[in-house]
Amino acid sequence: MSQELTLQQRMDGEGGSDPLRRAVKEAVAALAQAAIDISDLTCRGALAGITGKAQGRNTDGDVQKDLDVRADQIIREALGALPIAVLASEEMADLEILNPAAPISVAFDPLDGSSNINTNMSVGTIFSIMPTPSDASAAFVQPGSAQLAAGFVVYGPQTSLVLTLGQGVDIFTLDRVERVFKLTGSTVQIPPNATEFAINASNRRHWDLPVRAYIDECLMGADGMGGKDFNMRWIGSLVAEAFRILIRGGIFLYPGDARDGYEEGRLRLVYEAHPMAFIIEQAGGGATTGRQRVLDLVPRTLHQRVPLIMGSIKNVQRLEHMHTAPDVALETNAPLFGHRGLFRV
Ligand code: AHG
Numbered sequence: 001m002s003q004e005l006t007l008q009q010r011m012d013g014e015g016g017s018d019p020l021r022r023a024v025k026e027a028v029a030a031l032a033q034a035a036i037d038i039s040d041l042t043c044r045g046a047l048a049g050i051t052g053k054a055q056g057r058n059t060d061g062d063v064q065k066d067l068d069v070r071a072d073q074i075i076r077e078a079l080g081a082l083p084i085a086v087l088a089s090e091e092m093a094d095l096e097i098l099n100p101a102a103p104i105s106v107a108f109d110p111l112d113g114s115s116n117i118n119t120n121m122s123v124g125t126i127f128s129i130m131p132t133p134s135d136a137s138a139a140f141v142q143p144g145s146a147q148l149a150a151g152f153v154v155y156g157p158q159t160s161l162v163l164t165l166g167q168g169v170d171i172f173t174l175d176r177v178e179r180v181f182k183l184t185g186s187t188v189q190i191p192p193n194a195t196e197f198a199i200n201a202s203n204r205r206h207w208d209l210p211v212r213a214y215i216d217e218c219l220m221g222a223d224g225m226g227g228k229d230f231n232m233r234w235i236g237s238l239v240a241e242a243f244r245i246l247i248r249g250g251i252f253l254y255p256g257d258a259r260d261g262y263e264e265g266r267l268r269l270v271y272e273a274h275p276m277a278f279i280i281e282q283a284g285g286g287a288t289t290g291r292q293r294v295l296d297l298v299p300r301t302l303h304q305r306v307p308l309i310m311g312s313i314k315n316v317q318r319l320e321h322m323h324t325a326p327d328v329a330l331e332t333n334a335p336l337f338g339h340r341g342l343f344r345v
């Protein structure tokens with residue numbers, strides 16, 4: 001039996017036995033148990049009836065896959081008996097008010113990376129835990145900086161849980177024999193400088209100038225103003241990109257673009273960008289829309305989208321500089337204006 005601390009032992013060691021901290025830890029433990037059940041489904045795939053087949057659409061117009069729906073059910077069952085005021089899920093049109101007097105509220109993306117389900121690529125679960133305000137219906141009308149905890153699970157070669165309770169980021173790996181998460185990485189720090197970017201490059205013609213300038217600078221490599229060669233990754237699963245960045249650094253971009261409905265990008269503020277931003281900042285990285293810090297944003301609507309650029313702090317700051325100093329973007333792009341850029345357009 002391996003000696004690593006279990007998730008429960010690590011949380012018990014975090015102190016804070018006041019009712020609020022206790023409610024947070026109970027919710028995290030329940031979410032971890034739900035993740036083990038979801039992991040059982042993902043690793044059996046079609047043998048568990050998981051085919052990635054569409055079952056309808058959610059309020060955001062996304063196709064709802066079988067595992068989206070089952071993961072949502074598993075999580076809501078796991079949280080149902082706990083002192084939680086409000087639940088919000090990517091797969092639910094509206095808030096679910098459970099116990100308005102309870103101290104915490106939980107928002108979650110039950111299955112992130114749905115398009116990867118039937119291609120055997122990593123998918124995940126993302127969650128955000130907020131203090132419940134006096135008006136419980138406003139639980140997710142708070143800045144991301146109000147979060148008490150945030151986490152995500154990657155159902156990949158390993159099933160890993162990434163968690164912050166506001167004092168740094170820990171990584172836990174599922175011990176399948178004992179069916180418990182065990183601590184495999186503590187106080188994780190993202191390398192400040194990275195040479196790897198993640199963006200869906202097929203959308204280049206839709207990006208605005210600062211993003212195009214930043215990516216072109218990466219593509220110019222050592223020949224450009226950035227002075228170093230870059231590598232590129234795009235998995236189509238936010239959780240997998242985030243995990244890679246926590247381990248080896250990098251910058252992830254899902255910007256707003258000119259496509260209809262993508263003016264604010266694709267990712268949702270309440271249950272994707274806010275929790276990811278909390279984790280990335282706790283690990284020494286940055287998370288921005290390009291112009292604003294994501295954790296400063298207060299959602300206007302439950303499924304509101306937001307541009308999300310996050311990762312190694314120096315790379316994020318470079319991208320932000322290009323948004324606030326357009327001449328830099330133009331200057332960076334100047335070498336390409338002479339010809340049609342590195343992508344044939
Ligand atoms: P979800 O499956 O919960 O809708 O999330 C998918 C998101 C995110 O995980 C990923 O980074 C992004 O969608 C991929 O978007 P594209 O398919 O447009 O590249």
Ligand code: MN
Binds near residue numbers: 111112113238272
């Ligand atoms: Mn998602």
Ligand code: MN
Binds near residue numbers: 090109110111114
């Ligand atoms: Mn999802």
